Amino acid sequence: MVKEIERAGIPVVHMCTVVPISLTVGANRIVPTVAIPHPLGNPALAPQEEKQLRRRLVQRALVALQTEVEGQVVFEK
Amino acid sequence: MTRKIRVVHYLNQFFGQIGGEDKAGMRPMDKAGHVGPGMAFASALGDQAEIVGTVICGDTYFGENMETATAEVVDLIVKYEPDLVIAGPAFNAGRYGTACGAVCAAVAEKLQIPVVTGMYRENPGVDMFRKRIHIVETEGSAAGMRRAVPKMAKLALKLAKGEPTDSAADGYLTRGIRKNYFAEERGSARAVEMLVRKLGEQEFATEYPMPQFDRVDPNPAIRDMSKAKIALVTSGGIVPKGNPDHIESSSASKYGKYDLEGVDALTAESHQTAHGGYDPVYANESPDRVLPVDVMRDLEREGSIGELYRYYYATVGNGTSVANAKKYAAAIAKELVEAEVQGVILTST
Known part of the structure; x- marks a missing residue:
């Protein structure tokens, strides 16, 4: 799915937990997430902290969209 | 009588009969003997081999901790001193296929023994591991279990005995390894024969399939x-x-x-x-x-x-x-x- 969106000319960031799959599929901008059943959350945290975590991950995705890349890049930080 | 080939089988939480998605976070564990589809493998392998142990791990645990999980699973496998490792089949289950591929690749590398797994062609585990291990092509769902097991068992026995294998005849996905052999006809004759068949709209088999790359270049970044x-x-x-x-x-x-x-x-x-x-x-x-x-x-x-x-x-x-x-x-x-x-x-x- 990421590839088709990229092919249409829109920059896309893939937020997912199993990064090797994303790399195999061919996503260019990748942000690793928390866990398969809750990529953008962590039920072990208090709601406010959980939202903070989600915010940091989404902000990282926005940074990825604002970063020029050649080929695949995993945005770890 | 020669010693039986010792086999370890790798399964996920579902086929390992531990539970469904609610158990997918489970860490690796092992059981002596065969479990679940291992029974069909035991009968397909016959007298020549025995499933001495089964290692089971949750798909989510594996997917989220690939490196540690691989190491933990390999440690459990080693205990059984296997001659051969079979994983899955994983059909079209992405996390499971990735796990089967990672386990097989690690076993092949560390223990230098033959490994066999089975997956549907579109499983992401195929592209990740096909060059390093033997992956028998299966159907997309567990309904294909009955047909997958004999193919996997047959290939596994061949590999364990060091017999030659062939991707078309043995039903595994090509690994991109070229083998030299003497053909009956020289290259030019074969090429003309192929061209004639192609022009006649008859079936022909290429000797060198072109790799398919489907990569899309990244788009420029968002400025504002x-x-x-x-x-x-x-x-x-x-x-x-x-x-x-x-x-x-x-x-x-x-x-x-x-x-x-x-x-x-x-x-x-x-x-x-x-x-x-x-x-x-x-x-x-x-x-x-x-x-x-x-x-x-x-x-x-x-x-x-x-x-x-x-x-x-x-x-x-x-x-x-x-x-x-x-x-x-x-x-x-x-x-x-x-x-x-x-x-x-x-x-x-």
Whole structure:
């Protein structure tokens, strides 16, 4: 799915937990997430902290969209 | 009588008879003898081999901790001093296929013994590991178990005995290894023969299939995020409560487009997941954990992004064929282009 969106000319960031799959599929901008059943959350945290975590991950995705890349890049930080 | 070939079998929590998605977080464990589909393998392997142990690991645990999980599984396998390791088959289960491939590749490398797994051609584990291990091509679902087991067992025995194998005859996916042999006819004669068949619209088999690369170059970065319209798309199956479009929990036949007008956050009352390939408890409790609408609204209000596109798109990426996923995404992308969306965040589970 990421590839088709990229092919249409829109920059896309893939937020997912199993990064090797994303790399195999061919996503260019990748942000690793928390866990398969809750990529953008962590039920072990208090709601406010959980939202903070989600915010940091989404902000990282926005940074990825604002970063020029050649080929695949995993945005770890 | 010669010693029986010692086999260890790798299974996920489901085929290992531990439980469904609620047990997918389990760490690796081992059991003596065969478990679940191991029984069919035991009978297909016959007198020449014995399944001495089975190692079971949860798919989610494996997917989230690939390196540690691989090492833990290999440690459990080593205990049984195997001559051969069989994993799966994983059919079209992505996490399971990735796990089977990673376990086999690690065993082949560390123990230098033959390994065999089975997967559907589109399983992401295929492209990740086909060059390093033998992957028997299976059907897309466990309904193909009966046909997969004898093929895998036969190939496994051949490899264990050091007999020559052939991808077409033994039903495994080509590994990209070229073998030299003496052909009856010289190259030019074979080429002409092939061309004549092709022109006659008859079937012909190439001797050198071209590798298929399907890579898309990254688009330029977004210059001014504070003015950009950003859309959310997910393969994690987040849909309005009640799943109005009846998107299937696996092998989705469609995608949905849903309005976010006036929606500040997703809640257990407003949205849910339709995805059947992961434990839905956390996503149902708080769908923002998969589709971060709450945070996107905050960032929109604060001016970090220009605007969150009014609609989001969702499908279920669970056993969904690559052809369908491509088709849905192409249709979604077309609409996003028309709506002048400048960037997409795609979340996957």
